[in-house]
Amino acid sequence: MEEEKKTVRAVERALDVLLCFASGHEWGLTEIAGKVGLHKSTIHRLLATLEDRGFVTRDPSTEKYRLGLSILELSAHLSRSDDPSVMLLPEMERLRDQLNETISLYVRDRTERVRIQAVQSMQAIRRVATVGARLPLSVGASSKVLLAFADPGVRSAVLTDPAWPAQLEREAFAKQLDDILAAGYATSFEEREPGAAAVAAPIFNRSGKLVAALSVSGPSNRLTPDRMHEFAPAIVESAHRMGTMLG
Amino acid sequence: MEEEKKTVRAVERALDVLLCFASGHEWGLTEIAGKVGLHKSTIHRLLATLEDRGFVTRDPSTEKYRLGLSILELSAHLSRSDDPSVMLLPEMERLRDQLNETISLYVRDRTERVRIQAVQSMQAIRRVATVGARLPLSVGASSKVLLAFADPGVRSAVLTDPAWPAQLEREAFAKQLDDILAAGYATSFEEREPGAAAVAAPIFNRSGKLVAALSVSGPSNRLTPDRMHEFAPAIVESAHRMGTMLG
DNA sequence: TAACAGGGTTTCATAGAGTGAAACGGATTA
DNA sequence: TAATCCGTTTCACTCTATGAAACCCTGTTA
Numbered sequence: 001m002e003e004e005k006k007t008v009r010a011v012e013r014a015l016d017v018l019l020c021f022a023s024g025h026e027w028g029l030t031e032i033a034g035k036v037g038l039h040k041s042t043i044h045r046l047l048a049t050l051e052d053r054g055f056v057t058r059d060p061s062t063e064k065y066r067l068g069l070s071i072l073e074l075s076a077h078l079s080r081s082d083d084p085s086v087m088l089l090p091e092m093e094r095l096r097d098q099l100n101e102t103i104s105l106y107v108r109d110r111t112e113r114v115r116i117q118a119v120q121s122m123q124a125i126r127r128v129a130t131v132g133a134r135l136p137l138s139v140g141a142s143s144k145v146l147l148a149f150a151d152p153g154v155r156s157a158v159l160t161d162p163a164w165p166a167q168l169e170r171e172a173f174a175k176q177l178d179d180i181l182a183a184g185y186a187t188s189f190e191e192r193e194p195g196a197a198a199v200a201a202p203i204f205n206r207s208g209k210l211v212a213a214l215s216v217s218g219p220s221n222r223l224t225p226d227r228m229h230e231f232a233p234a235i236v237e238s239a240h241r242m243g244t245m246l247g
Numbered sequence: 248m249e250e251e252k253k254t255v256r257a258v259e260r261a262l263d264v265l266l267c268f269a270s271g272h273e274w275g276l277t278e279i280a281g282k283v284g285l286h287k288s289t290i291h292r293l294l295a296t297l298e299d300r301g302f303v304t305r306d307p308s309t310e311k312y313r314l315g316l317s318i319l320e321l322s323a324h325l326s327r328s329d330d331p332s333v334m335l336l337p338e339m340e341r342l343r344d345q346l347n348e349t350i351s352l353y354v355r356d357r358t359e360r361v362r363i364q365a366v367q368s369m370q371a372i373r374r375v376a377t378v379g380a381r382l383p384l385s386v387g388a389s390s391k392v393l394l395a396f397a398d399p400g401v402r403s404a405v406l407t408d409p410a411w412p413a414q415l416e417r418e419a420f421a422k423q424l425d426d427i428l429a430a431g432y433a434t435s436f437e438e439r440e441p442g443a444a445a446v447a448a449p450i451f452n453r454s455g456k457l458v459a460a461l462s463v464s465g466p467s468n469r470l471t472p473d474r475m476h477e478f479a480p481a482i483v484e485s486a487h488r489m490g491t492m493l494g
Numbered sequence: 495t496a497a498c499a500g501g502g503t504t505t506c507a508t509a510g511a512g513t514g515a516a517a518c519g520g521a522t523t524a
Numbered sequence: 525t526a527a528t529c530c531g532t533t534t535c536a537c538t539c540t541a542t543g544a545a546a547c548c549c550t551g552t553t554a
Contacts (some may be wrong), residue, residue: 006504007296008541010512014258015300015317022320029531039514044532049254053262054356063531067325069354069361069379070262073269075322076379078314107316109301114316132316132323253533255512257541276502286543291503310502 014046026064085117088242092119095238101218102127106142127217141188141200142213148177149202149210187228197223201239205246214239261293273311332364335489339366342485348465349374353389374464388435388447389460395427396449396457434475444470448486452493461486
């Protein structure tokens with residue numbers, strides 16, 4: 001049962017160090033060593049390398065490490081003109097203006113989902129959504145959309161992943177996904193965060209492949225279950241229109 | 248004369264692979280191997296590692312590599328609330344509205360400068376500036392500001408850097424920097440790019456340390472030398488106001 | 495149809511690169 | 525002055541990253 005990994009350990013470790021900065025923006029060397037479970041001297045060398053290439057910098061005042069400008073440089077080249085997160089922005093803004101709630105766009109990345117675009121509601125009480133956030137695929141309306149409408153192979157692969165939460169009853173969850181598949185959209189009510197609710201619909205490209213989930217989220221007192229089902233047709237239609245904009 | 252490098256070679260190479268994506272967004276394995284000068288199999292392993300951690304992905308259609316969503320995740324945590332690029336945005340927009348030219352914010356990163364923020368002119372013909380761009384420190388108004396007002400140690404270190412363009416006459420350049428230091432701002436006319444001109448002024452934080460250069464740039468027929476000197480006081484004043492906003 | 499070319503993938507022996515324990519140094523606090 | 529708590533440096537050992545070569549595709553040329 002030998003798992004042949006064709007990866008480079010030192011690089012894996014360095015990238016794990018970088019990923020520490022996905023939660024919180026400033027860490028000391030020892031803190032990072034604790035987080036990734038490696039010896040101080042190892043982290044020291046990795047950080048020196050990352051710093052040399054501009055991926056991290058040391059804050060002059062606090063002496064702690066933070067992300068460097070190379071990340072900025074790379075992120076500038078992330079979105080291309082045919083990128084969904086750019087192409088779909090106008091339609092997202094239109095939908096936001098129509099419903100006046102926060103609109104997010106999620107894609108699946110292995111066994112998680114990533115928010116690749118968001119436009120905020122204008123209301124005083126609103127869902128605040130940061131682009132780039134990485135969330136579990138096990139809860140939330142968009143998660144269920146990303147699983148329900150995925151290729152069957154993807155769905156079963158994710159559900160049988162060892163990292164999948166064990167307490168979640170697979171039978172019931174799979175049943176729920178089938179219902180969503182039939183309904184064409186998903187809702188969640190205080191599922192991931194108390195006080196928050198969301199409706200999500202799938203976006204397919206022209207060749208019928210699931211590319212993203214479009215979600216409308218807000219406080220649960222405004223987005224009641226009734227209200228969400230009322231919104232659903234508009235969201236499904238908007239998601240459909242977005243699909244036709246993609247290759 | 249052994250330079251003791253305390254960095255990790257494999258990680259350096261992996262980061263160099265990532266930095267390939269700072270120019271152009273899509274590369275094949277062999278192309279990358281050519282760019283960084285390593286063997287195909289080495290690049291293959293490094294890319295597999297980067298892909299495993301979500302730093303690159305393969306485009307399903309073209310089979311080429313491009314940046315992954317982990318970059319997006321990290322870039323979301325780049326700008327903090329006390330980040331100049333966020334703090335100074337309103338004032339940059341105000342200045343743009345006043346002069347109706349493109350406004351950029353540059354910081355020095357070792358022997359280069361990086362555009363950390365930009366707001367575009369509304370005119371039909373305008374300077375288009377992408378955030379994150381990395382430019383040489385040897386030409387352009389902002390470059391000269393970043394050097395002229397830097398600590399003397401920094402200035403001489405950069406000017407004597409082996410990578411500094413040899414044809415540039417150091418004497419004359421140093422003289423020019425001193426003039427800029429006296430004037431309080433710098434201009435450049437078709438210096439880096441034909442048809443483009445710029446004025447730049449230094450931004451100091453409350454403790455008097457140079458933190459960034461504020462630049463106004465546009466087509467050289469609008470930004471004539473005369474016009475730039477006319478604009479200068481407004482730009483210097485705006486830069487000064489920005490400085491008071493920073494810690 | 496065979497030969498070729500140009501991408502990506504896999505294997506493998508070898509050297510030398512990365513590793514972590516421990517010791518060191520420099521702050522800050524008791 | 526002792527005691528912490530970081531970050532830095534050193535060093536012997538082992539394991540890991542390396543690149544040459546061979547291999548596998550798919551598409552192109554003769």
